[in-house]
Amino acid sequence: MRRARRNLAATVTLALACSTLTGCFEEPSPHDAVRDFLVGWQSEDYDLAAGRTDGDRAIVRQALSDAKLELDAASFRFKIQRITINGEDSQADFRAEVDLGENNPLWGYDGVLPLHLVDGRWKVRWSPSVLHPQLKEGQRFAVDTDPQPRRPVVDRAGDPLQSDTYLYVAGVYPAQLGDQAEDVVARLSDITGYAQDRLLSRIRSSPPEKFVQLVTFGRARYQSMQSKLEAIPGIRVERQEQPVDPDPPKQIIGTVSALTPETEQKLGGPQRAGDSVGRSGLQAAYQDYLTGSTQTKVITLDLKTGKQVAQLEEWRGRQNAAVKTTIDRGVQQAAERAVADTVTSSLVAVQRDTGEVLAVATKGMNQETDALSGRFPAGTAFSIVAADALLKAEVSPKQRLSCPPERTVGGARFVHPEQATAVTPSGTFQENFAKGCVTALASLARRVTADELANSAKAFGVGQPWRLPLKSFSGSLPQLSSDADKAKAIAGQNVEVSPLGMALVAAAVGSGTWRPPVLVTDPKAPDPAAEVEPIVQPDPVPVDAAVRKTLTTMMRAGAVGTPAQAGRGRVYGVTATAGDQMTWFVGWQGDVAIAVLAKNHNAGAVAGSFFAGLPNSP
Known part of the structure; x- marks a missing residue:
């Protein structure tokens, strides 16, 4: 296709050259001879070109044809620089531009056409140096590639x-x-x-x-x-x-x-x-x-x-x-082992303090289209983000909340799943957060504004224009126009996220700063020929220090006594439900933050297996 475009460009140039030269040059002068020779060479009308030389027509035709083959050229283009006349001799200086094809560079060089009068007509004095000043008898062009x-x-x-x-x-x-x-x-x-x-x-x-x-x-x-x-x-x-x-x-x-x-x-x-x-x-x-x-x-x-x-x-x-990634082979191996016993699952691990992607492992899912760019209901895993807004709105983690099997908020009905961990009827906000009680969390919708929820979502990267060289999804939060909408958002029922996006949420709480993801550190952009700067990633966003301290405590409570706490080190996180038999675990241990999404399997158990299998696990 590119070769075809270049040929088209050459045709247009040729047409312009013909009309311009024809209009400007008149006999008797060397101009017509120069014009006909270069136009014939450029348009592959080698008989026209050969007729304007003093050489044997067959030899000249063959030489011009061979030059194109020897250079594997898509096209030749010429521009006359100047013509000088000295009695019965003349010289035309021209600029040649050769498209070497197959996306090789354009080759430009300066050439010379010596002319003289033959029976009253100007003729190009033929020799191989007409094709290039350094080409001699007994020689040919070639293109050497490595x-x-x-x-x-x-x-x-x-x-x-x-x-x-x-x-x-x-x-x-x-x-x-x-x-x-x-x-x-x-x-x-x-x-x-x-x-x-x-x-x-x-x-x-x-x-x-x-x-x-x-x-x-x-x-x-x-x-x-x-x-x-x-x-x-x-x-x-x-x-x-x-x-x-x-x-x-x-x-x-x-x-x-x-x-x-x-x-x-x-x-x-x-x-x-x-x-x-x-x-x-x-x-x-x-x-x-x-x-x-x-x-x-x-x-x-x-x-x-x-x-x-x-x-x-x-x-x-x-x-x-080479393309240098942020993948850690040891962390990747731990992730592969952790999902091995599942049927459908996805695990993304990032470095807590940098957002660098350390591992992506899936079973029955695709690592790019599901783990990085999948659009899944956030479920009560989104309560991490909602808690940021609620704590800023001065909702105390010690506030008592009931956790009934069902609750209606603003006309929207919420049901605490039967398979979810039971919560005492009057547990605290922290306890209901840790156990993922949908009905309790939804009841807090009137304690926070739509803007406050949207601002917290943005601060944790949801909907932000961060990019990876592969397909990725930063999440989406709809416009919240009612208490029912806010309640659904707190429960994660109208929020879509990817496992990568949720791993970054965990990293933000663990490190104190939300950062966009990084998968490749060198080169800086996928296209080496790009004439624009690489896409600018969103700036890091610090988490409010007081809110982070409380959230850390809440997420520690969310991990204690669960399968996620299978190793010896401290694990922080929440296990959440997301409908359609899907469960989340979102949290961190040490320097590694993760999000696990699993179907018909306890995501916390996958997380526990992963943390226990890390090469530097405590």
Whole structure:
């Protein structure tokens, strides 16, 4: 597609050039000869161009055609700089711009057309130096590329989060093909789907003694085509190790596949044959960082020896780089073990003081679309956020509240689930918070305003525009226009959150400051070609010190005596219900804050298993 756009641009430029030059230049002068030669070269009307030279037409036509093939050029564009006349001799200086195709750089150089009068007509004095000042007889152009292998996605310690596996690259040595090149690429095109002209252009533009990568295969596809490839004379297959087999968290790291004709056309990036392509996760989000760094040189070669004569231009290419994440391998392993015995669950762990994502583990759910960007009812886990507003509104944690099986607030009916832990009929706010009594918490709706609840939600990141390089969801709180709406919000019934968002809520209470999440620390943005600054994350928001102190005490009470307190260290948190047999645990131990969402399983038990399994667990 990009090649097509460049060709279109060249066509437009050509039309402008023709109309401008035709209108400005008149015979008898060298202007017409210069115009016709450059327009013919640019538009691939090589007969027009050859007719304006003093050389053999067939030789000139072939030289112009070969130059395009040898450079694998998508287009040539020219601009006349000046024309000088000295009697029967003249010289035209021009600027050439060559699109080297496949998203290689544009190559610009200054050229010279020497002209003289032949039978009263101006002719370009033909020699190879007309194509480029450094091109001589017995020489040709070539494009030498040196693609770099894919770089890994790494954890916070810099260790790869994927294992090496093999890809198979089919290619040729042009010097060994002789006059069989067209037959070889025709057969290769037939079995792979790659365009025959593109394969042939790669061969003809490459140095003859260098292995030219043409098609990449994954293991399974290579095995299915191995016999067909071996039947094509001149085709060689190289086995290349690349870091593409993801370690946990596999859906966050993402999968990689070999480049195909479809993905090559779709990506429109710096990929070439032999590259691998990220299909999902961070491998896809950071594709242009992990691969595609290609050093490119335009050179001249001696036709007899095939050796390089001169280097005309060089582009080192963008250096590809590893992507450094905040994932902690030890924490990830603990998370994987914790969810292993569940059927449907999600666990997100973040570093309490930074918001850095340490682990994402799921069972029966997707790590990206559920753990990071899922939209789930918050249930009474949202009471952490509501408690911030209620405590600021001077609701005492010692205030007595009844916990009946049912209660109506503002016309909205609330039911304390039968499976939920029983609360004494006149327990305190802290006790009802710790046990997640829906009916008791909902009764506090009249003690707080809608704005106060909304402000607390915002302070804990709900609905804030924080972003990750992967899909993520910060939560949503609807407009609260009645006591019933406020009661539903306190009970988390009209609030949607993600496990990641709730882990950040726990981290905010544990550390004293809410912070946006961080998953990748380097590079700063997924797109290396972005001309704008990376998206600015929301500023950290400190939690009111007095409120935090009380909330910490309340969340400690919420963990004591529950399965979450399975380890020896102090655990803080709440176990909450969210309907449809879903339960939450939101809390922290030490430096690690987590949110667990589980179906038909006690989320607190998953949390307890996780905390007990941490490599530095107290």
